Amino acid sequence: MTEKRNLMAGNTFGHLFRITTFGESHGGVVGCVVDGCPPGIKISEEEIQKELDRRKPGQSSITTPRKEEDEIKIMSGVFEGKTTGTPILLLAYNKDVRPEEYQEIKDVFRPGHADFTYTKKYGFRDWHGSGRASARETLARVAAGAIAKKYLKEKLGVEIFSFVEQVGQIKTDIYFNLVTMEEIESNIVRCPDHKVAEEMIKLIEEVKSEGDSIGGVVRGVIKNVPVGLGEPVFDKLNADLGKAMLSINAVKGFDIGLGFEGTKLRGSNHNDPFHLENSMIRTKTNNAGGVLGGISNGETIYFRVAFKPVSTIKKEQLTVSKDKKEVKLEAAGRHDPCVLPRAVPIVDAMAALVIMDHFLRHKAQNYDYL
Numbered sequence: 144m145t146e147k148r149n150l151m152a153g154n155t156f157g158h159l160f161r162i163t164t165f166g167e168s169h170g171g172v173v174g175c176v177v178d179g180c181p182p183g184i185k186i187s188e189e190e191i192q193k194e195l196d197r198r199k200p201g202q203s204s205i206t207t208p209r210k211e212e213d214e215i216k217i218m219s220g221v222f223e224g225k226t227t228g229t230p231i232l233l234l235a236y237n238k239d240v241r242p243e244e245y246q247e248i249k250d251v252f253r254p255g256h257a258d259f260t261y262t263k264k265y266g267f268r269d270w271h272g273s274g275r276a277s278a279r280e281t282l283a284r285v286a287a288g289a290i291a292k293k294y295l296k297e298k299l300g301v302e303i304f305s306f307v308e309q310v311g312q313i314k315t316d317i318y319f320n321l322v323t324m325e326e327i328e329s330n331i332v333r334c335p336d337h338k339v340a341e342e343m344i345k346l347i348e349e350v351k352s353e354g355d356s357i358g359g360v361v362r363g364v365i366k367n368v369p370v371g372l373g374e375p376v377f378d379k380l381n382a383d384l385g386k387a388m389l390s391i392n393a394v395k396g397f398d399i400g401l402g403f404e405g406t407k408l409r410g411s412n413h414n415d416p417f418h419l420e421n422s423m424i425r426t427k428t429n430n431a432g433g434v435l436g437g438i439s440n441g442e443t444i445y446f447r448v449a450f451k452p453v454s455t456i457k458k459e460q461l462t463v464s465k466d467k468k469e470v471k472l473e474a475a476g477r478h479d480p481c482v483l484p485r486a487v488p489i490v491d492a493m494a495a496l497v498i499m500d501h502f503l504r505h506k507a508q509n510y511d512y513l
Contacts, residue, residue, distance in 0.1 A: 156387070157499075157500040159500055159503040160180065160291065160496065160500040162178075162283070164280055166279070168237075173234075173282050174232065174233050175233050175286060176231065177220065177287045180226050180290060183228075186224070186290055190289060191289040195215055195289075197485075197487065198489060199211055199485075200485070203331035205331060205344060210238075211238060216233070217231065217232070218233070233283065251462055251463075251464050253460075253474060254472075256454045261274075278482065284496070288488075288496055291496050295499060299502070301368055301498060303363075303364070305361050305364060305491050306334060306487060307343065308361065308362040310332070310334075310346055310347060311346055311359060313346055314360075315334055317335055327487070332344050333484050333487045350480050351480035355456050356456050358450045358482075358483075360483075361447070362447055363445065365443065365445075368443075370440060370441040374504065375437055376437070381432070381437060384399065388448045388493060391486065394451075397448055398446060399432040399447075400429070400433070400434070401432070402446070415427065415428045415431055424441075432446060448486075450482055452481075453479055453480065458473070459471050460474075
C-alpha cells in the first residue's frame with residue numbers, strides 16, 4: 144500500500160537513477176534527493192551552479208525580473224568532492240519571494256494555469272505563485288541533471304545539448320549536428336543562428352511590451368549514445384524521453400527523429416539503410432532519430448520539444464472565480480514573456496536523467512557491458 148501511494152504521488156522520476164523533487168515557488172526552499180547515483184563521481188557545488196545559472200530568473204531583458212541566485216547546496220551524499228553512492232540532497236533557498244503579489248488571484252482560476260485542476264484534485268491549492276505547479280520546481284531537475292551529465296560525459300563520452308530552434312513563426316534551419324555549446328550560449332535567447340536569434344529577441348521584446356507571451360520549439364540533441372539503451376515494451380528510450388520532456392512545465396508536444404515530418408514520406412525514403420563503417424554497423428541516414436524499436440542504435444538522438452506561450456499575461460482575460468462568478472483578470476507578478484531561453488538547460492537535464500537511468504538499467508542487466 145505504501146509503494147502504491149509513492150507511485151501515485153508523481154514526484155519521483157527514474158528507476159535506478161531516481162530523483163525526487165520538492166518545494167514550491169514562494170516556499171522556503173526548492174530541492175531534490177538523488178538516489179542510486181554511482182559512487183566516485185567528482186562533483187562540486189560550482190559545477191552544478193554553472194547549469195543552474197543558465198536556468199535562473201533575471202538573467203536577461205527577455206526573462207522574468209525575479210532575482211534569485213539559485214545558490215545550490217550539497218547537503219549529503221558527497222564526501223571529499225566525490226559521490227558516495229548514498230542519497231544526495233540538493234537544496235536552494237528561495238529569497239526573492241513576494242506571495243502578497245498573488246493575493247488578488249487566490250480565489251480566481253487563471254486561464255491556462257493549473258489553478259482549476261489543482262483545486263479540483265486536492266480540494267484547495269497553494270496560490271503563492273502557482274505553488275508546486277510553478278516552473279521553479281525545475282531548478283531541482285537541472286541540479287540533478289548536472290550530475291548525470293558529468294557522469295555520461297566523462298565515462299561514456301555522451302554529449303547533451305539543446306537550443307532554441309523556433310520562437311513563434313521565426314525558425315532557424317541550422318543543422319543541429321554542427322551546433323556548439325559556445326554558439327548556443329553566445330546570445331540571450333540561446334539560438335546558435337545569430338541572425339535568427341536577433342529576430343527572436345526582437346519578437347520577444349515586442350510581445351513583452353504588449354503584456355503578452357509567446358511560445359516556440361527547443362531542439363534537443365544527444366551524441367555518442369551507446370547502442371542498446373532502452374527497454375521493451377513500455378519503457379522504450381523514446382517513450383521515456385517523451386515522458387521526461389512532457390513533464391516540463393508549458394510543454395505541449397514532443398517528437399523524435401523526423402517525427403511528424405516523417406508522415407509525409409514513404410517507407411522507402413524514411414527507412415535508414417545499414418552499412419559498414421570501419422567495421423561498425425551504422426545507418427547512412429538517421430530519420431529514426433537514433434532509436435529503433437525503442438532502443439538506441441548508436442546514432443545521434445535528436446528531438447523537438449514544443450512550449451506553449453506563458454499563461455500569465457498582463458492582458459485582460461475572462462475567467463471564473465471559486466464561487467462560480469465570471470470575472471475579468473489582469474495578472475500581476477513577475478513572469479517570462481517566453482520560457483524558451485531558460486527551458487534549454489531543463490531539456491538538457493531531463494535528457495541526461497533519462498540516458499543515465501537507462502545506462503544503469505542496461506549495465507545491471509548486462510553485467511559485462513563496457
